[in-house]
Amino acid sequence: MAQKALVEELRKIVGEKNVLHSDVDMQLYQYDACLQERRPDAVAFVHSTEEVAGVVKVCNKLGVPFVPRGGGTNLSGGTIPIKGGVVVEMIRMNRILEVDRANLRARVQPGLFNLELGTALAPLGYQYLPDPASQKAATLGGNVAENSGGPHCFKYGVTTNHVLGMTVVLPDGQVATIGGKAPDTPGYDLTGVFVGSEGTLGICTEVVVRIMRLTEGVKTLLAIYDSIEEGSESVSAIVAAGMVPATLEMMDQLVIQAVEASIHCGLPLDCATVLIIEVDGLKDDLEAQTQAIVDLCKAHGAREVRVAKDDAERAMLWAGRRGAFGAVARLAPSYLVCDGTVPRTALPQVLRKVAEVGKKYDLRIPNVFHAGDGNLHPLILFDWRDAEQKARVMKAGMEILELCVELGGTISGEHGVGLEKIDAMRLVFTEADIHSQVRVKKAFDPRDLANPGKMFPVPAEVLSAR
Amino acid sequence: MHADLGGLQGRLENIVGAEYVSADPEVTARFAVDGVKPGLTVRPGTQDEVSKVAATCSAAGATMIPWGGGTAMGLGNRPSSADAVVQLDRLDRIVEFDAANLCVTVEAGMRLGALQETVAEKKELLPIDPPADSKVTMGGLVATNQSGPGRLLYGTVRDWLLGMRVVLPDGQRIRCGGRVIKNVSGYDMNKLFIRSLGTLGILTEVTVKLLPLPVKRTAMVSLFPELSQATAAVGKVLESFLLPEALDVLNPEAMTLLAPSLELTAPAGSWGLAVSLAGSRETVDRQERDFAALFRDGGGVVTPLQDGRTVPAWDAIRNVFDLLPAPPAQRVLCKIAVSISRTGEMLAAAGALGERLGLSATVVAHAGSGVVWAAFPLGRTAPPEALLAEALEGLRAKAVATGGSLVLQAAPANLKARMDAWGKPGEGFDVMRRLKAEFDPRGLCNPGRFVGGI
Numbered sequence A: 001m002a003q004k005a006l007v008e009e010l011r012k013i014v015g016e017k018n019v020l021h022s023d024v025d026m027q028l029y030q031y032d033a034c035l036q037e038r039r040p041d042a043v044a045f046v047h048s049t050e051e052v053a054g055v056v057k058v059c060n061k062l063g064v065p066f067v068p069r070g071g072g073t074n075l076s077g078g079t080i081p082i083k084g085g086v087v088v089e090m091i092r093m094n095r096i097l098e099v100d101r102a103n104l105r106a107r108v109q110p111g112l113f114n115l116e117l118g119t120a121l122a123p124l125g126y127q128y129l130p131d132p133a134s135q136k137a138a139t140l141g142g143n144v145a146e147n148s149g150g151p152h153c154f155k156y157g158v159t160t161n162h163v164l165g166m167t168v169v170l171p172d173g174q175v176a177t178i179g180g181k182a183p184d185t186p187g188y189d190l191t192g193v194f195v196g197s198e199g200t201l202g203i204c205t206e207v208v209v210r211i212m213r214l215t216e217g218v219k220t221l222l223a224i225y226d227s228i229e230e231g232s233e234s235v236s237a238i239v240a241a242g243m244v245p246a247t248l249e250m251m252d253q254l255v256i257q258a259v260e261a262s263i264h265c266g267l268p269l270d271c272a273t274v275l276i277i278e279v280d281g282l283k284d285d286l287e288a289q290t291q292a293i294v295d296l297c298k299a300h301g302a303r304e305v306r307v308a309k310d311d312a313e314r315a316m317l318w319a320g321r322r323g324a325f326g327a328v329a330r331l332a333p334s335y336l337v338c339d340g341t342v343p344r345t346a347l348p349q350v351l352r353k354v355a356e357v358g359k360k361y362d363l364r365i366p367n368v369f370h371a372g373d374g375n376l377h378p379l380i381l382f383d384w385r386d387a388e389q390k391a392r393v394m395k396a397g398m399e400i401l402e403l404c405v406e407l408g409g410t411i412s413g414e415h416g417v418g419l420e421k422i423d424a425m426r427l428v429f430t431e432a433d434i435h436s437q438v439r440v441k442k443a444f445d446p447r448d449l450a451n452p453g454k455m456f457p458v459p460a461e462v463l464s465a466r
Numbered sequence B: 001m002h003a004d005l006g007g008l009q010g011r012l013e014n015i016v017g018a019e020y021v022s023a024d025p026e027v028t029a030r031f032a033v034d035g036v037k038p039g040l041t042v043r044p045g046t047q048d049e050v051s052k053v054a055a056t057c058s059a060a061g062a063t064m065i066p067w068g069g070g071t072a073m074g075l076g077n078r079p080s081s082a083d084a085v086v087q088l089d090r091l092d093r094i095v096e097f098d099a100a101n102l103c104v105t106v107e108a109g110m111r112l113g114a115l116q117e118t119v120a121e122k123k124e125l126l127p128i129d130p131p132a133d134s135k136v137t138m139g140g141l142v143a144t145n146q147s148g149p150g151r152l153l154y155g156t157v158r159d160w161l162l163g164m165r166v167v168l169p170d171g172q173r174i175r176c177g178g179r180v181i182k183n184v185s186g187y188d189m190n191k192l193f194i195r196s197l198g199t200l201g202i203l204t205e206v207t208v209k210l211l212p213l214p215v216k217r218t219a220m221v222s223l224f225p226e227l228s229q230a231t232a233a234v235g236k237v238l239e240s241f242l243l244p245e246a247l248d249v250l251n252p253e254a255m256t257l258l259a260p261s262l263e264l265t266a267p268a269g270s271w272g273l274a275v276s277l278a279g280s281r282e283t284v285d286r287q288e289r290d291f292a293a294l295f296r297d298g299g300g301v302v303t304p305l306q307d308g309r310t311v312p313a314w315d316a317i318r319n320v321f322d323l324l325p326a327p328p329a330q331r332v333l334c335k336i337a338v339s340i341s342r343t344g345e346m347l348a349a350a351g352a353l354g355e356r357l358g359l360s361a362t363v364v365a366h367a368g369s370g371v372v373w374a375a376f377p378l379g380r381t382a383p384p385e386a387l388l389a390e391a392l393e394g395l396r397a398k399a400v401a402t403g404g405s406l407v408l409q410a411a412p413a414n415l416k417a418r419m420d421a422w423g424k425p426g427e428g429f430d431v432m433r434r435l436k437a438e439f440d441p442r443g444l445c446n447p448g449r450f451v452g453g454i
């Protein structure tokens, strides 16, 4: 059958041992962190730009879709091959090709884990800033495709602000180097369009990123509150005071309890919420900034503010925050992560309403989020075996996104649309808006082979000229 | 040559009112682009009118040249046609200023300078500082992604843009992005339109994030006898923890022009290195000391530009080409973009090219960003176009060989006839062409001005 021909062709490109197609293997590649599943027809492990181009050309020849896969940590169904076809496994393209300090750039392969880049740069005194909480297991290619954020975005921006160029294999198998170490390459900003395209515009095989000096100083604070309003009001107050902290992260009581149970980082179990605040930069004014933040938090009701005394204490606070999603897994067999974003000052309002949604649908909804960015992550707990409960969860999730949009926000701050939020696209975009995005897709991928079935709430015929 | 403008004029008048449409040759002459005179100019007053104007032009097959502040109309190639100039200056309103969320939405014709005045009332700013900021419109700023010295610390408007509204060539209105600081709902459509030079549609509204105004700002200039000393100092700064806002290298010609505005005397042949510092009092004071020491150790003579001198000094540096005696029509202005470490090399090459041609080149580099601006005044001693074009292509080849580019920001039309303003299109050009075909299938928006004839 067709799968056999496909496997044969793929073997010619990447070698026999780099193609998987057994039932068991296909089952392992049929899911990611999203709630839907679909088996691919084959998985190809790639090792170079040429191999990726070869695999994509095979897909073109046979009219088969392809889906690049990095760490598989995305939270929107991005890596599920919903129309079958080939999963292009990027994980072995994981080398750092160059650290170019004179130009403040690094060139890396997309299968590299985000944390590994940071670990390699730190001893040299440099850093790559976008740091999703999943950085241990998320790849740079996945970061590029999702335009990932992380706790440090409030001050430093998201992936798109740090990616200057890349090598991409376009959906027809052509290889193009776009952007690069020099700024302002003439022509349309293809790099900017590609970042955040969720694997639907081609496969990125090399990335040029900005690296920055590690900052001279950093201070990390933990502010503890008995009410969630006071916490979110403190966030607005800090910004209103003209300060630009590197991070403003928040966790509520349920999350704190889960984190404590799994990581033991010394968070108080009885408080309503904690804020993790970090200021960085030149060391000269960090003491003063820290004191000003302590005062502001207290003025807005913090019952206690702790300042990390050393790197160990700081690492402890971060372990708690980074471990939050994992820890929440203790509370229920499954959860749906919402990713809505609102203007920062709407946070208290949206949090109140999220709590109401929880009551209405009788669901527990812990919250952990990037408060400085207005990006909330209500985690709706449930048991996937309970179909009736799952239906309520989906309704509650949609209602929360509607709330965010009503308050001037949007449906996704950093996790992407993928499969999961296709229907929610219409909450923010008109038919004309959506169609304009479809035009971009068509310009890159007229045959709709690159990660098809994602992002757009339009019928497949509209997307494909096949 | 022009589409049926008679009929078009009447229909446009019905949309915007007769007083806002003109086919008067005296008016249209002022809106010529590289010598191509438009058939008429139209000044819509609302975004809805822009949409109707575009739909009407499109139905008539009339080409459109969006016009903001007019400061970048020399950028790119000569348009292949210009039926209607669509002026956006009447779209100059603040739509929403949400100071608490550090965010402002304005119509695309609003001047950057006016925006800064408004947001400064709440102690905020958009940290983008292109030349001529009192004239530059927000739409034009986004359509060119023009930047200034502050690019070093703050990036370009690309990094501050949250959302926009665009009228597509057929009049359809779309929204890109939104007004939240993180947004991955669908493709990042803002990036499609940024620096697309109005070839995919007309930007009508822009939302940007803002920064709290720094508490303190100061500047200093250091003079060095040799370029190599200035670039060595730049290298040291980039390796340090220091966080200057801007770090510009000025060639001796630029220093001579600037000396009076900076109230200093520059010995002939000295290179300038100007630095701008902003932030809290503590960090600015400390950096001022560190920079002075670093420059002196590197052989520089330091002049602080404190207090009342800081802002005018940087205004002069950003607008240094305005100090040239030759009028804008008689000069070539190039922007060379290379990787950071090649900046010094390109500075030297641009200066040397000027010398070879007997034109004294004024060259300024945003040294930590890889952007070099070079102006060649043409005057009466100018070499023939062919020679000039060949020399500039030589300079371009140098930039391209290192992965960079050279773009003509402004040049006499007869030079543009001999050399492409952008250079050879790079990889991915097929996709660019298909994007243009999707959004502007009949090539009605700014035809011919962009890369590769787009």
Ligand SMILES: Cc1cc2nc3c(=O)[nH]c(=O)nc-3n(C[C@H](O)[C@H](O)[C@H](O)COP(=O)(O)OP(=O)(O)OC[C@H]3O[C@@H](n4cnc5c(N)ncnc54)[C@H](O)[C@@H]3O)c2cc1C
Pocket: A032, A033, A067, A068, A069, A070, A071, A072, A073, A074, A075, A077, A078, A079, A090, A110, A131, A132, A133, A134, A137, A138, A139, A140, A141, A142, A143, A144, A145, A146, A147, A148, A149, A150, A151, A198, A199, A200, A202, A203, A204, A205, A325, A326, A414, A415, A451
């Ligand atoms: C515990 C946890 C915490 C998280 N925290 C954050 C956070 O703080 N901030 C945040 O933004 N996200 C976060 N995420 C989401 C996720 O980690 C990011 O989206 C991440 O960037 C995905 O990387 P990945 O390598 O796992 O990509 P994958 O999941 O493998 O793929 C994601 C998408 O990218 C495409 N893709 C992968 N590689 C390529 C390539 N080379 N070229 C083109 N397309 C490609 C895929 O087709 C897919 O559509 C979190 C997830 C988890 C599980």
